[in-house]
Amino acid sequence: MEGLEKLGRWGLASIEGLGRSALFLVYTLIGLLQMPFKIRPVLRQIQVIGSGSFLVIFFTGAFVGMVLGLQGYYTLSKYGSSSALGAAVALSLIRELGPVLTALMVIGRTGSAMCAELGIMRISEQIDALDCMAINPYRFLVVPKLLAGLVSIPLLTAVFNLVGIFGGYMVGVVLLHGNAGAYMASMRASVTAVDLKMCFVKSVCFAFLLVWICAEHGFWVNRRPWGFGAEGVSRATTSAVVASSVAVLVADYVITSFML
Amino acid sequence: MAAADFCIQLKGIHKSFGTQEVLKGVDLDIERGATTVICGESGQGKSVLLKHILGLIRPDRGEVLVEGRDISRLRGAALKQVRTRFGVLFQGVALFDSMTVFDNIALPLRERSRLPESAVAAKVGRALEMMDLTGSGDKFPAQLSGGMKKRVGLARALQLEPDILLFDEPTTGLDPVKSHDVYRLFFATQKKLGYTSIIVSHDIPKIFNLADHIAILHDGRVRACQSPAELQRSRDPFVRNFITRVMGTAHDSQRECVNQA
Numbered sequence: 001m002e003g004l005e006k007l008g009r010w011g012l013a014s015i016e017g018l019g020r021s022a023l024f025l026v027y028t029l030i031g032l033l034q035m036p037f038k039i040r041p042v043l044r045q046i047q048v049i050g051s052g053s054f055l056v057i058f059f060t061g062a063f064v065g066m067v068l069g070l071q072g073y074y075t076l077s078k079y080g081s082s083s084a085l086g087a088a089v090a091l092s093l094i095r096e097l098g099p100v101l102t103a104l105m106v107i108g109r110t111g112s113a114m115c116a117e118l119g120i121m122r123i124s125e126q127i128d129a130l131d132c133m134a135i136n137p138y139r140f141l142v143v144p145k146l147l148a149g150l151v152s153i154p155l156l157t158a159v160f161n162l163v164g165i166f167g168g169y170m171v172g173v174v175l176l177h178g179n180a181g182a183y184m185a186s187m188r189a190s191v192t193a194v195d196l197k198m199c200f201v202k203s204v205c206f207a208f209l210l211v212w213i214c215a216e217h218g219f220w221v222n223r224r225p226w227g228f229g230a231e232g233v234s235r236a237t238t239s240a241v242v243a244s245s246v247a248v249l250v251a252d253y254v255i256t257s258f259m260l
Numbered sequence: 261m262a263a264a265d266f267c268i269q270l271k272g273i274h275k276s277f278g279t280q281e282v283l284k285g286v287d288l289d290i291e292r293g294a295t296t297v298i299c300g301e302s303g304q305g306k307s308v309l310l311k312h313i314l315g316l317i318r319p320d321r322g323e324v325l326v327e328g329r330d331i332s333r334l335r336g337a338a339l340k341q342v343r344t345r346f347g348v349l350f351q352g353v354a355l356f357d358s359m360t361v362f363d364n365i366a367l368p369l370r371e372r373s374r375l376p377e378s379a380v381a382a383k384v385g386r387a388l389e390m391m392d393l394t395g396s397g398d399k400f401p402a403q404l405s406g407g408m409k410k411r412v413g414l415a416r417a418l419q420l421e422p423d424i425l426l427f428d429e430p431t432t433g434l435d436p437v438k439s440h441d442v443y444r445l446f447f448a449t450q451k452k453l454g455y456t457s458i459i460v461s462h463d464i465p466k467i468f469n470l471a472d473h474i475a476i477l478h479d480g481r482v483r484a485c486q487s488p489a490e491l492q493r494s495r496d497p498f499v500r501n502f503i504t505r506v507m508g509t510a511h512d513s514q515r516e517c518v519n520q521a
Binding site for chain 1: 311314315316340341344350351358372420
């Protein structure tokens, strides 16, 4: 009987959580449409999400590209197809690794910070203070983060891809003495507009998901079962990172299955 | 007193959190232009009651009438419109810790008025001067003392000249001198702006000098709401017991002085 009660409580809490999350998104989208539009907070968030993540994305992209170049070269050489290295590196990066790894790196670096920031604002009554001043907290706090994410993450993905392709070139061509012309030609021949479109769609969707999940976890930290206070914020942050990472991977599969 | 003399009326407010029933039918009328102090022991739901008035918490049952409109049933723009009448000083002040003192005070003006930045700067400058905070505009909240934070909070709450000001334990954690500073500024601004104020406070008996009405919250209900003089003359055993407990020391020492004389 007690087990059934627990199951019921868990079910109700899950439904409530989903509803709260959906309402959070609705209120954020309403906030997005409210005038006047202020560009300065968006630019500040672009600086936090975009410029702040640039170096991390640069190095991750470079080393992922280099590993792809290394693995790809030895694998393709076995079949006498090392000339297709450019295509293998570029397609792997543009279709999958670029958008997914960029999103995961941004979740680790900025999503967790976003959740903690909003969580601390909630427990120190700063969000209540905004409500009391009749300032829409969704418009003031969440909308700039969402817009900045939608602008920054596709751009960071492009940087990741570019640096990754260059990293693959450095290993496959400069280090392992592959054919430079074949690397570039195979890449140009195989990468189509559809691949670039898939990359763009994925990065926009991942940006949307990660800001939504991470911001919602922080914004409503007081409504979660683990409660209020510093521990509540820390557990919400962990949960936000896990949930948004899983959501990115699930969305990756769904988008790929629709766009292939 | 007629209903028109009250700007806020709480009628039969019930609120539970899980299995814990915090408010069990609170009835309270707040007189326009007066200072009403809500006091009671810790954990009696004073801050919860304040959050009901602000529409931050909705009651399970009952009405929270602000100028005749039930704030607990309002949403969106209507709720926002009612809230434009409020100024709030939270217990923890709730300053935005990533903004400077200047930006904290300027925030309501920038977000809710169409004043140009020069006018905002002038108004914030006057507020800093009034609160004895000149030269602190560039500091962040973490660099301020408790008393300074309260004054910044008061300055921010007053920026849009609210009709109703709510203070949640405005002097908690402050020494007597800093508490006195906060009360002095409160007196000065209320005299100037004539707002209705609701204060949740433990600062008894000092708060008795400030209040027009004192509401005692006990066991989820308002057990008495009277002027300080009426409360001290009250024959109600609960009120007498409360007054004796919270003011016992002062009364006893006064009585001792009289006896010695």
